[in-house]
Amino acid sequence: MATPKTVHEDVWKPSVCYMCYNACNILAHVIDGVVVKIEGNPNSPHNGSRVCAKGNAAIMGLYNPYRVTKPLKRTNPEKGIGVDPKWEVISWEEARAVVASKLKEIRDTDARKLYVLTFDMQGFGTPGNVWATAFGTPNVSTGPSGYFCGNALHPVSWSVHGTFFQEPDYDYTKYCILFGSQHGLAAFTKNPGGLAPKMAEARVKRGMKLVVVDPYCNNAASKANEWIPIRPGTDTALALAMVNVLLNEEGIYDREFLTRYTNGPYLIGPDGCYVRDAEGRVLVWDMASGTPRPFDAEGVQPAIDGTFEVGGAEVHPAFHLVKEHVKKYPVERAEEITTVPAATIRRIAQEFGQAASIGSTITLHGKVLPYRPAVVDWSKGAIAHQHGMHAGWAIQLLNTVIGAVDVPGGHLGVSAKGPDWEPTEGPDGMLVPSQRIAFLGIPYPPQKPVAPNTVEAAELFPFASYAMPMLPDVLMNPEKYGLDYRIEMMIQSRSNYLMTSVDPEAVTEAFKQIPFIVSFAVNIDETVEMADIVLPDTHVLERLDALPNRIYGWILPGDSDWYWTVRAPVVDPPPGVRPWVEVLYDLAEDIGMLDDLYSTFNRNLKIKDPFKLDPGRQHSYEETVDAYFKSLFGAEHGVEWFKQNFILKTPRKLEEAYPRPFLKPRFPIYLEHFQRQGPQVAAVTAQLGLEDWDVSDYQALPDWRPCSSYSDRGEFDLIAINCKQAFHSFSYTVDAVWLNELTDNYPDAKAVVMNPDTAARKGLRQGDMVSVRTPDGKEVRAVLSLFEGVHPEVLAIPGVHGHWARDRKKYVGNPGPHFNSLLAYDLKYIDKASSAFDACVKVKVARIQAG
Amino acid sequence: MKATVTVCYTGAIRTYTGKRSESFDLQEAGNLRALMALLVARYGKGFESRVFVEGGGLNNLARVLVGEVEVPELPVGMDTALEPGSVVTIITITALAGGENLDPGVHEGPGQRHGIRVDQS
Numbered sequence: 023m024a025t026p027k028t029v030h031e032d033v034w035k036p037s038v039c040y041m042c043y044n045a046c047n048i049l050a051h052v053i054d055g056v057v058v059k060i061e062g063n064p065n066s067p068h069n070g071s072r073v074c075a076k077g078n079a080a081i082m083g084l085y086n087p088y089r090v091t092k093p094l095k096r097t098n099p100e101k102g103i104g105v106d107p108k109w110e111v112i113s114w115e116e117a118r119a120v121v122a123s124k125l126k127e128i129r130d131t132d133a134r135k136l137y138v139l140t141f142d143m144q145g146f147g148t149p150g151n152v153w154a155t156a157f158g159t160p161n162v163s164t165g166p167s168g169y170f171c172g173n174a175l176h177p178v179s180w181s182v183h184g185t186f187f188q189e190p191d192y193d194y195t196k197y198c199i200l201f202g203s204q205h206g207l208a209a210f211t212k213n214p215g216g217l218a219p220k221m222a223e224a225r226v227k228r229g230m231k232l233v234v235v236d237p238y239c240n241n242a243a244s245k246a247n248e249w250i251p252i253r254p255g256t257d258t259a260l261a262l263a264m265v266n267v268l269l270n271e272e273g274i275y276d277r278e279f280l281t282r283y284t285n286g287p288y289l290i291g292p293d294g295c296y297v298r299d300a301e302g303r304v305l306v307w308d309m310a311s312g313t314p315r316p317f318d319a320e321g322v323q324p325a326i327d328g329t330f331e332v333g334g335a336e337v338h339p340a341f342h343l344v345k346e347h348v349k350k351y352p353v354e355r356a357e358e359i360t361t362v363p364a365a366t367i368r369r370i371a372q373e374f375g376q377a378a379s380i381g382s383t384i385t386l387h388g389k390v391l392p393y394r395p396a397v398v399d400w401s402k403g404a405i406a407h408q409h410g411m412h413a414g415w416a417i418q419l420l421n422t423v424i425g426a427v428d429v430p431g432g433h434l435g436v437s438a439k440g441p442d443w444e445p446t447e448g449p450d451g452m453l454v455p456s457q458r459i460a461f462l463g464i465p466y467p468p469q470k471p472v473a474p475n476t477v478e479a480a481e482l483f484p485f486a487s488y489a490m491p492m493l494p495d496v497l498m499n500p501e502k503y504g505l506d507y508r509i510e511m512m513i514q515s516r517s518n519y520l521m522t523s524v525d526p527e528a529v530t531e532a533f534k535q536i537p538f539i540v541s542f543a544v545n546i547d548e549t550v551e552m553a554d555i556v557l558p559d560t561h562v563l564e565r566l567d568a569l570p571n572r573i574y575g576w577i578l579p580g581d582s583d584w585y586w587t588v589r590a591p592v593v594d595p596p597p598g599v600r601p602w603v604e605v606l607y608d609l610a611e612d613i614g615m616l617d618d619l620y621s622t623f624n625r626n627l628k629i630k631d632p633f634k635l636d637p638g639r640q641h642s643y644e645e646t647v648d649a650y651f652k653s654l655f656g657a658e659h660g661v662e663w664f665k666q667n668f669i670l671k672t673p674r675k676l677e678e679a680y681p682r683p684f685l686k687p688r689f690p691i692y693l694e695h696f697q698r699q700g701p702q703v704a705a706v707t708a709q710l711g712l713e714d715w716d717v718s719d720y721q722a723l724p725d726w727r728p729c730s731s732y733s734d735r736g737e738f739d740l741i742a743i744n745c746k747q748a749f750h751s752f753s754y755t756v757d758a759v760w761l762n763e764l765t766d767n768y769p770d771a772k773a774v775v776m777n778p779d780t781a782a783r784k785g786l787r788q789g790d791m792v793s794v795r796t797p798d799g800k801e802v803r804a805v806l807s808l809f810e811g812v813h814p815e816v817l818a819i820p821g822v823h824g825h826w827a828r829d830r831k832k833y834v835g836n837p838g839p840h841f842n843s844l845l846a847y848d849l850k851y852i853d854k855a856s857s858a859f860d861a862c863v864k865v866k867v868a869r870i871q872a873g
Numbered sequence: 874m875k876a877t878v879t880v881c882y883t884g885a886i887r888t889y890t891g892k893r894s895e896s897f898d899l900q901e902a903g904n905l906r907a908l909m910a911l912l913v914a915r916y917g918k919g920f921e922s923r924v925f926v927e928g929g930g931l932n933n934l935a936r937v938l939v940g941e942v943e944v945p946e947l948p949v950g951m952d953t954a955l956e957p958g959s960v961v962t963i964i965t966i967t968a969l970a971g972g973e974n975l976d977p978g979v980h981e982g983p984g985q986r987h988g989i990r991v992d993q994s
Contacts, residue, residue, distance in 0.1 A: 134888050147969060154967035160885035164969040449928045457945070460933040462968050468927040472918045475888060480968075481922065488968075622883055625936070626966060695927075 183435025202403020789873020
C-alpha cells in the first residue's frame with residue numbers, strides 16, 4: 023500500500039485571469055506549489071464565481087512543456103514563414119548585455135528608432151507608458167488587434183460618453199440590439215462572467231428582448247430572441263434605415279434630450295459649418311425671441327428642426343439635417359443593401375423605439391432619472407470595414423435619438439464620471455473626456471493632422487485612437503510618409519502580429535526591415551520566430567500586474583461599485599524566467615535611464631509624497647508598484663495589502679453610474695469638427711505626395727459606402743468573414759492544450775462554414791476539402807462545414823487558427839484555416855478615418871477533395 | 874549675467890527639439906504662453922501638434938509643468954510669469970492604454986469621501 027504523499031501547502035490564491043482581456047477575478051488552487059484548479063472568485067464584483075473554459079485551461083499554458091525558460095539567440099540570419107531560426111541557448115548576462123547595448127545606442131542617437139509592440143496593456147500599460155516616455159520613443163503599439171479592434175468604437179465612445187469603452191445597461195434595459203458583437207457572451211472585453219448573468223436576469227425579470235445582427239449565428243445570436251442575418255459590411259445602411267423609421271415614419275425621438283445634451287440645436291450654414299456670431303459663439307435658433315442666439319445664452323429655447331435665415335443665408339439646426347439625411351435610407355433601399363427584409367427593419371425599429379419609453383423616468387436611490395430601457399451596442403463585426411467610422415456613428419445615432427445615453431437602461435460609458443473626475447466643457451460647449459482617463463489620442467478638441475513622426479503614421483488619423491494597420495507600409499516605405507528614420511529595434515511581447523494582423527507574408531517582409539528584434543516570450547509563436555533574441559517571460563499566473571481591472575475599461579458599468587484588483591503571482595516562475603516589464607526596468611539601469619524613469623514615474627503617475635521613487639537609488643519592480651498603490655490608495659494599501667485582500671471597492675454614486683443628467687457638456691450628432699479635419703488631412707497627405715489618400719469619409723453625417731467585397735463579385739461570389747469563438751482569444755489560447763482538444767471536438771471550429779443551400783447550389787458537401795481563393799491571389803484550404811446559421815452569401819471562418827510556428831505544430835494538431843491569410847495588405851482596404859482594416863473579402867470556393 | 878529659464882523635454886518631444894533641455898533668456902521667454910509660442914515657432918508644426926490641440930488647449934497626451942506644478946493647477950495657467958531660474962518641463966506621454974489609474978479617494982482616513990469596503994478573498 024502506497025504511503026500518501028504529505029501535503030505541505032494547500033491554498034486558494036486570488037489573482038486575475040489573462041486568457042483574454044476581461045480580467046476575470048480568479049482563485050487558483052495551489053497544492054505544494056502546483057496549480058491544480060482555477061475557479062472564479064466568489065467575492066469578485068466583476069465576474070463572481072464564474073470563469074470560462076479559457077480561464078480554466080490557463081493551467082495548461084502554465085505547464086506547457088514547450089515554454090521558453092532560457093534566453094535564446096537566433097543563429098540563422100534568414101527570416102521568414104516556416105524558416106527555422108536555429109535557436110542557441112545563451113546566458114541572461116549575454117542576452118542582457120546585447121539588448122542593453124542596442125537600446126543605449128538608439129537612445130543616444132534617435133529614440134524613435136525603437137518600436138515596442140505588445141498587447142499586454144494590463145501588465146505593460148502603466149509601467150510601460152512610463153518606460154517608453156522616459157526612453158523617448160513615440161513608437162509603441164498596443165496590440166495586433168488594432169486591425170479589427172475598437173477603431174471605430176473608441177472615437178465614438180470618447181465623443182459621446184467621454185470614455186474608452188461603452189456598454190449596454192443590462193441592469194435596466196428591456197430591449198437590446200447587438201450589431202456584430204457578442205457583448206456579454208464571448209471573450210475579450212465583453213465579460214461574460216459578469217454580464218451574461220445580468221442578461222439572463224434581464225430576460226427573466228423584465229422580459230428583455232435580445233436581437234443580434236450578424237452574418238453568422240454566433241454564440242450571442244444563438245442565445246438571442248432574434249437573429250438577423252445581414253450581408254457583411256452593410257450595418258451602416260441598416261442603422262440609418264432604422265433611424266429613418268424612428269424620425270420620419272414614427273416620429274419617435276427624445277426632443278428634450280437632443281436639445282439639451284447634443285449639438286442637435288446648433289445652426290449649420292450652407293458650408294456645413296456652425297453658424298457663429300461676431301464673437302465666434304455658435305448660434306441656435308431661439309424659439310422664444312425668433313432670433314439666432316448663442317447656444318448658451320440665458321433662457322434660450324433652441325429649435326432642433328426647421329429652416330431659418332441668418333445673415334441672408336438659409337440655415338438649419340443640426341438635428342434637422344440628421345432627420346433629412348436619413349431619408350436617403352428608406353427600408354426598401356436598406357433591404358437591397360443589407361438583404362434584411364424591409365418589414366423586419368421597420369419592425370425592429372418600431373420595437374426599439376417603443377421599448378425606449380421616451381418621457382419615462384425611474385427612481386433609483388431616491389433620485390428620479392430619465393429611463394430609456396432600449397439600447398444598441400456594436401463591435402468589430404460592424405466596424406472592421408473600409409468605412410467603419412461611419413458604421414460606428416450610424417449605430418450610435420440609434421441610442422442618441424431615443425435619449426438612451428448614460429441613463430438607466432441605455433448605453434453607458436464605463437467611467438466617464440468618477441469620484442473626482444468628469445468630462446469637461448470644451449470649445450463650443452462640446453464634451454471633452456476627463457484628462458484622467460484620456461490615455462490615447464482623443465477626437466475632441468480636434469487634433470491637428472501633421473506629417474508623421476511615428477511608425478503608425480497616426481498623425482494622419484487625427485480622429486482615431488490608433489493606426490496600427492499602417493505599420494507594414496510605413497516600415498517598408500518610411501520616406502513615403504516623410505519619416506527621416508527607420509526602425510532599428512523592436513521589442514515585442516504578447517502580441518502575435520503575424521497571425522492577428524492581415525497578410526502574414528506582407529508583415530514578414532515588413533519585419534525583415536527591422537535589423538534587431540527582441541521577443542519576450544512564454545512560448546515560441548509565429549511572431550517570436552522572427553526574433554533575434556528571445557527572453558523567457560512569465561506566464562500570467564506568475565506575474566505581478568498592477569490593477570488589471572483598469573477602471574476605464576475592464577470593470578462593470580452602471581449601478582455597481584468601483585473596484586481595483588491585482589494580478590498577483592500564484593506560483594513562482596521557473597528558474598531564470600522573469601516578467602518582461604521587470605526586465606525592462608532593469609535595462610533602464612543598464613542604459614543609464616533610471617533618473618528619467620523614476621522622475622517620469624513620479625510625474626506621469628502623480629505619485630504623492632512620501633511615496634515618490636528616489637532617483638538616487640534603484641528600486642525593485644515590486645517597490646515601484648507598491649509606491650503606485652500607496653500613492654493612489656493610501657499608505658495602508660500597498661502591494662502586500664492587495665496580495666492579502668485582493669479587491670478594493672468603493673461605492674459608485676448614482677451620478678457616476680448614470681452621469682448624463684448631471685453633465686453640462688454636449689456631445690455631437692453632427693460631426694462638424696470631423697468634417698473640417700478632412701481638408702486638413704488632405705493638405706498634409708498632398709504635401710507628402712500621397713495623392714490617393716481618400717478623405718471623403720470625413721463628413722458630418724454618416725453614410726453607407728460599400729466595401730470592396732460588396733459589388734462586382736463575379737466568380738468570387740461569397741464574402742468571407744471571421745467569427746469569434748468563445749473558447750479562444752486571439753492566437754495565444756492555443757498554448758493551453760485543453761482548448762485545442764475542445765476545438766477539435768467542435769464541428770465548425772477549424773472548418774470554413776457555409777449555408778447548406780449555398781453549398782447545394784455549388785454541388786459541395788459537408789466534409790469536402792475546399793480551396794478558398796480571393797481576387798488578390800490569397801488562398802486557404804480547409805474542410806467545409808454546413809450550417810443553416812450562416813448568411814447565404816457568406817463563408818464564415820472561425821477563430822485564429824492555421825498555426826505554423828514549429829513548436830505549436832507539435833501540440834495544436836489540425837491547424838485549420840487562417841482567415842487573416844485571405845486578406846491582402848493594401849492601403850485601399852484601410853478606413854482612412856478610423857484606421858480599421860476591412861475584414862470581409864470576396865472569395866470563390868472550390869472542392870479539392872470530396873469529404 | 875542674464876536671468877534665464879530652463880526648459881526640459883521628456884518623451885518623444887525630444888525628437889522635435891533634438892535636446893533634453895535648453896535655457897532661454899527670461900526677457901525673451903516672458904511668461905509661459907510666450908515661451909510656448911517661442912518654442913512652437915522654433916520647432917514647428919510637429920512640436921505644436923504634440924503639445925496643443927485646435928483652439929490652443931493642451932493635447933491630452935502632453936503635460937507642461939512649471940517646477941512641479943502642472944498647467945491646469947497653476948492659478949493663471951499659461952499666463953504664469955516665469956522667474957529667474959524657473960524650470961519648465963514639457964512631457965509628451967507615449968500613447969498607450971496605460972497611464973495613471975484613478976484616485977478613488979479612499980486614503981483620506983476618517984471623513985473620507987467614500988466609505989470603503991474591503992472584501993477578504
